[in-house]
Amino acid sequence: MEYGGLLNEALLRAQPYTARGKTATYIGELSKKDPSHLGIALCGPEGRMCSAGYSSEKFTMQSISKVVTLIAALEQNGAESVFSRVGMEPTGDAFNSMVRLDLLSGSRPFNPMINAGAIAVADCIRGNNVAERVALCLDFARKLTRNPSLSIDQAVLASEKATGYKNRAIVNLLESNGVVSGSPEEILELYFSMCSISADCRDLACLAAVLAGGGTDPFTGERLVRFDIVRLVRSLMVTCGMYDYSGEFASTVGIPSKSGVGGGIISAAIGKCGIAVYGPALDSHGNSVGGLKMLEYLSDEMDLNMF
């Protein structure tokens, strides 16, 4: 079957499962999405892009942005500096676990894919002021998605800031532990801004394809990210990318992936293709129910499981 047929079939099979999930409610703006929507895009070798369903519906990257900020921090500061502040170990805790579960392995957050870790990573991004730091990371996201008009959803950003008590607790605990040193509010400004980047499946399939391809632009071949950084990020996506479903996802789908509570998931099938799925109805782990089903189908049909 060709890509187009496969994507349509994946969508059809996943559709019934959307009824089993719920949109995220803790950020007001996210709950307004239609839980029955599904979208998918695949970016193959030489940038061959293919999509189906609501693949042009915009949604916020949420935790998917953790991958972008991490890459930006690693490019800017090197692995040694970044990983002096955050570990590389999975935690087994839920995406909405209390601070106690999110936070500490020694004094460092467990890994860059949980909120505490991503907040520590955000503090690594350097710049003359917070606006410049946000701009730097947003530019990075635009480059990786090949979409120069990628922008921040201001309504979601406002919503995140207004209700982000848990993340505010985390950043203050990190200050207390000496893990971060910047202004808590500026760190959160950067963190929330990245979570609020609005993108669609086609944007994110391109980002996934960069990772799948080892760091080069899938269309031009231009190197966008150093290979050692891509490799490191892909390993973290496998061990920590799908919240406390990462282990089971590795065994059933087996593609380095990162999920967000906005309903998106990016999957980087190494050396093969980048995939982005979208479905705002989430399961109890915080992963898109329909998105998981589509990825399971494609992994089987296209033999994408790396294990």
Added chain:
Amino acid sequence: MEYGGLLNEALLRAQPYTARGKTATYIGELSKKDPSHLGIALCGPEGRMCSAGYSSEKFTMQSISKVVTLIAALEQNGAESVFSRVGMEPTGDAFNSMVRLDLLSGSRPFNPMINAGAIAVADCIRGNNVAERVALCLDFARKLTRNPSLSIDQAVLASEKATGYKNRAIVNLLESNGVVSGSPEEILELYFSMCSISADCRDLACLAAVLAGGGTDPFTGERLVRFDIVRLVRSLMVTCGMYDYSGEFASTVGIPSKSGVGGGIISAAIGKCGIAVYGPALDSHGNSVGGLKMLEYLSDEMDLNMF
């Protein structure tokens, strides 16, 4: 032996132990105190006040203020309302334990004597604005110490605000859990202000005597606090007043007491007398080393152990 002789003897015996402790370092201002200083005051029936050592040296109340704020909240709102937000159970955790240990029994903080609980209690205090709420609690402290010039140490307050990341984490986590509803910064303003009230042993012996006497002014007999509230507070002082040394303190000293990292301890020997001790050198639990020794001595000599 008369009171005066007992206090002097207590001081003498405790003096060598001060070398075993250290002043608190996490609030800059506290570390400037002389760790060898010791003070004690006892307020007996009919307000007979007696003191020894550095009994007029000012220090900040710190956690001792939790007792005052709790009484103010109970007088203003009633027990049902206050204890819908905070429990009554001891935790077994250290005074400087991480948020995870401080925080939760269900969603409520364990008790009003730990930081998380006292922060929840601070949110109960009503007033038109934060200044009014601080004034209300400070007036309450002035009344209970019979010292109308009791005031807030602005240097300590500034120090607390500048470095209070842990407490800022706690208040945000409480917001996230729906335990508090006021502005986080206003709640902290009240909480830090109370911690920063500057008092001496004579002030606090009077406060202890009010509690020992069941809520009446030890000098005038005027009722200052409802008896049922005093009783409740005295029980919480026994089970939770001395951090994670409360159990051992109950078995060795046996007087309802509350300790603060400023080096003070108040002890309310029910129906007998109020005692305040001071010594800024703290043990690993956060209790004044010399203060504990003085209280052990007086409990034995004056038969104050209630068990």
Added chain:
Amino acid sequence: MEYGGLLNEALLRAQPYTARGKTATYIGELSKKDPSHLGIALCGPEGRMCSAGYSSEKFTMQSISKVVTLIAALEQNGAESVFSRVGMEPTGDAFNSMVRLDLLSGSRPFNPMINAGAIAVADCIRGNNVAERVALCLDFARKLTRNPSLSIDQAVLASEKATGYKNRAIVNLLESNGVVSGSPEEILELYFSMCSISADCRDLACLAAVLAGGGTDPFTGERLVRFDIVRLVRSLMVTCGMYDYSGEFASTVGIPSKSGVGGGIISAAIGKCGIAVYGPALDSHGNSVGGLKMLEYLSDEMDLNMF
């Protein structure tokens, strides 16, 4: 009102609440009790005994026996030795909490009133073999209850042994931590035997009266327990005796007490009287629902609250 009238009134008022509780189910034998039964006995000065309801119904002491074993261990080994293995601090955890919550403050169990602590205490009891150690503790219980025919309920003991996986886990963890050194099965034999002592309210009111009176036989005045041990045990009953309801119980009833999942509670009103209540219907903390109500009523009417 005289004692007899008070007890009957307490029983009447408590009766409706029995419907709100449930008998313990995790030990098969305990679930066979009639949840509507209530009993009470009070042993006043000079051994004046008074009782009402099912005060002669036998039930197993369960955690109430922790008090007896602790006293026996302290009499035999001294406080220093015993408290090198177990702490004195309350935990805030539920009676049926997982090992992680029961177990550790450093490497020692938190206090002798939780299972882990009582198991550590059981290991302190010396004797030539386990039968001798059980006999020593049982004799102690007989002496304190003034009932020479007090015996172990073999059916309950068998039931405890057959299903006591949690306690077996605890003793092995204590071995692993070096807290206990005897044979795990022998320690459990002693621990389970003490839990399975069958007694009634009159037996236990006598035990409570010994504690209330400072260690002397309420009928003969003979010293049975050293005063310093009684004082220590009474303080632990206040801070840790009622599981994770200890703090609230101290504030509402205010009598040193110890509860058991067999439905009994002993209360030692210092210098006043010993009380034992019985009602096998338990609340979520593991305390007798009806028993609590009877104690609240008597504390108010007889002014027994020590705070």
Added chain:
Amino acid sequence: MEYGGLLNEALLRAQPYTARGKTATYIGELSKKDPSHLGIALCGPEGRMCSAGYSSEKFTMQSISKVVTLIAALEQNGAESVFSRVGMEPTGDAFNSMVRLDLLSGSRPFNPMINAGAIAVADCIRGNNVAERVALCLDFARKLTRNPSLSIDQAVLASEKATGYKNRAIVNLLESNGVVSGSPEEILELYFSMCSISADCRDLACLAAVLAGGGTDPFTGERLVRFDIVRLVRSLMVTCGMYDYSGEFASTVGIPSKSGVGGGIISAAIGKCGIAVYGPALDSHGNSVGGLKMLEYLSDEMDLNMF
């Protein structure tokens, strides 16, 4: 460079690092090994075996046996049955973490690679009696290592049984939670027996090659394990195989691996080769210090990193 040269070079480079580790002390027999020894074996396509150093020194499999028992349980019972008792999620906890950290995600152990999980898996193995169950698993190990004389080190087994309090605690806690249902001592007999299987690098390189090759005998091509089971096990080795160093190991070495405190590590480079390293000096995570260094070198030189 040819295999032989690479292995010798790996050994040479790793040798100095052995001084940084220590042999395991909690099992008496393990501490008798010479911490400076290093061995390595590689089993390539068509069963081409190559080795260097102490590649014929026998050591016990310890946690490496968790892979064998898991495969046996999955072959015998299917994934659905096995994973109803144990999860697939990494925990972030140390190999010697307390029960609380090892144990629970809901009521199930986190994954089959930690002690609690492997004990739950052992309970899945069916047989008429424990001897038969041990024989079944040992036969499986013999088949996967192509070594019919593989046997259990009785001295280590006795040592494990005598001091295995922590594992005894775990199995009882699992009984208490209803996760396992067999006799605790029989489950431990099987678990400890598997840990005590004595093997050398050449044995284990063959086992690793079976996994690397997708489940077929590297010499004969005979199918030994179902492919879906191999894939599942390989994914668990990546997310959970190296204790709380799994995340960092994935990012630096990137080969599905499993470590044991006997000093061995097996690594299954998918589609390429099986490697076994040995070095009894362990780091703080419980992994062979020298073994890690050899694997890092080979992963770089032979391009074995799958990420």
